[in-house]
Amino acid sequence: MIGRKLLNRYEITAHLGDGSTATVYKARxxxxxxxxxxxxxxxxxxxxxxxxxxxxxxAAAQLNHPxxxxxxxxxxxxxxxxxxxxxxxxxxxxxxIPSPPESVVELGAQIAQALSYAHERGIIHRDxxxxxxxxxxxxxxxxMDLGLALxxxxxxxxxxxxxxxxxxxxxxxxxxxxxxxxxxxxxxxxVVLYEMATGxxxxxxxxxxxxxxxxxxxxxxxxxxxxxxxxVNLESVILKALEKSPxxxxxxxxxxxxxxxxxxxxxxxxxxxxxxxxxERLSALQRPSLRLVLADDHxxxxxxxxxxxxxxxxxxxxxxxxxxxxxxxxxLTLLPDVLLLDLNMPGKSGLDVLPVIRQKxxxxxxxxxxxxxxxxxxxxxxxxxxxxYILKSTDENELIDAIKKVVQGHLVLxxxxxxxxxxxxxxxxxGQPTALSDLERTILLHVAAGQENDVIARQLRLGIxxxxxxxxxxxxxxxxxxxxxxxxxxxKRGDIQLEELHQL
Numbered sequence: 346m347i348g349r350k351l352l353n354r355y356e357i358t359a360h361l362g363d364g365s366t367a368t369v370y371k372a373r374x375x376x377x378x379x380x381x382x383x384x385x386x387x388x389x390x391x392x393x394x395x396x397x398x399x400x401x402x403x404a405a406a407q408l409n410h411p412x413x414x415x416x417x418x419x420x421x422x423x424x425x426x427x428x429x430x431x432x433x434x435x436x437x438x439x440x441x442i443p444s445p446p447e448s449v450v451e452l453g454a455q456i457a458q459a460l461s462y463a464h465e466r467g468i469i470h471r472d473x474x475x476x477x478x479x480x481x482x483x484x485x486x487x488x489m490d491l492g493l494a495l496x497x498x499x500x501x502x503x504x505x506x507x508x509x510x511x512x513x514x515x516x517x518x519x520x521x522x523x524x525x526x527x528x529x530x531x532x533x534x535x536v537v538l539y540e541m542a543t544g545x546x547x548x549x550x551x552x553x554x555x556x557x558x559x560x561x562x563x564x565x566x567x568x569x570x571x572x573x574x575x576x577v578n579l580e581s582v583i584l585k586a587l588e589k590s591p592x593x594x595x596x597x598x599x600x601x602x603x604x605x606x607x608x609x610x611x612x613x614x615x616x617x618x619x620x621x622x623x624x625e626r627l628s629a630l631q632r633p634s635l636r637l638v639l640a641d642d643h644x645x646x647x648x649x650x651x652x653x654x655x656x657x658x659x660x661x662x663x664x665x666x667x668x669x670x671x672x673x674x675x676x677l678t679l680l681p682d683v684l685l686l687d688l689n690m691p692g693k694s695g696l697d698v699l700p701v702i703r704q705k706x707x708x709x710x711x712x713x714x715x716x717x718x719x720x721x722x723x724x725x726x727x728x729x730x731x732x733x734y735i736l737k738s739t740d741e742n743e744l745i746d747a748i749k750k751v752v753q754g755h756l757v758l759x760x761x762x763x764x765x766x767x768x769x770x771x772x773x774x775x776g777q778p779t780a781l782s783d784l785e786r787t788i789l790l791h792v793a794a795g796q797e798n799d800v801i802a803r804q805l806r807l808g809i810x811x812x813x814x815x816x817x818x819x820x821x822x823x824x825x826x827x828x829x830x831x832x833x834x835x836x837k838r839g840d841i842q843l844e845e846l847h848q849l
Contacts, residue, residue: 412459443544457602535586640672669693703730735759
């Protein structure tokens, strides 16, 4: 193609790259005497791909922002259909991984501002990742590929439940094929900033299905565990963008940009508001990583614990309760990361509160902190939905470690508790919690046969989100890290038989 002229106007001068749907060339617009980029659609693409390709033109044509690649023309009826877009000099954002906090804030705020402009005009990008962002020699960003951009009023060109985008940067709702709004871009930008700050992705797996499950279920490791020198406020911005629930993320890219711009400012003075007024007075970026509610009817014990935790920069106590009813109300209102819950309190006990929280606020982690070490309390609390159980006699380091591990999705059993579990006191749990359901067995059998999720969904006449959720449940029960490991464990346990596998 180099040297050819299209429409006797665009003289192709260089090959820039290839994508899954188009080849990109640098060209000279002879009429306007400027360099442009031509995105030439590959032959024999599917109709849905062709429609999505030209949806880019429709979406981008509505946007006029210095941080977004401009589109100049569309030639849909040419023998080789193509788009004429802005030619951008610069380096891909991937060249800036990792970056110092100042660069993360500088470039991240620009990206958020450009996305805010697009969102305010009804455009969702849906594929934010380093490869789709360039940094010009003047250190301004350009969001490039709007090939998956979705105007609100656009007719869908993908089937409901179809996962589309780049797996490492997908939001949980994208991974499940759910209906999307602008907050999906906020999550993807959070992944990008995490990678810029730490040099690592928050979720990574060789198996795509395992990666999607991580996006849906697994909380990201706090960036300061990887890079302890990262400013706490910047970590808070990144983790807020990576909330699994869209309702708990930033509610606009504009507010995320503002939070980033403030993330490196000096900390609050020593006469800052007290913990109880802090949730109302602090912006999201100033909140420490982990938000806690403490429920204990022993005032001295509770206040001592509040003071200890508030002295640590990674925690903020956003609520206190001296009875079960107040603990429940605060938890459902504030939605903390962790509820530290005593069992014996006036009114509703901790055991009364647990099932309600599990039903109405399943994302809140509950760590039982109690003086009761009787076997029946341990069993009842874990069955009721507790994520961990430690005694008040535990030392400070073990408590801090327990809080962090519960947030990361681990079951935490403190000293004096683990021994009871190991000795078999939970062996009589009704229903055998590790027993697989019939659907879990069937899906794992198909995984063992080498089938991918879309094939399994088609054969069993299920939606892909159901297949993914069922696999996640089976992986949790079997303690497996990925779908293949779960299938092998099921074979070893006898949950699925070789004879069944051979019959597929």
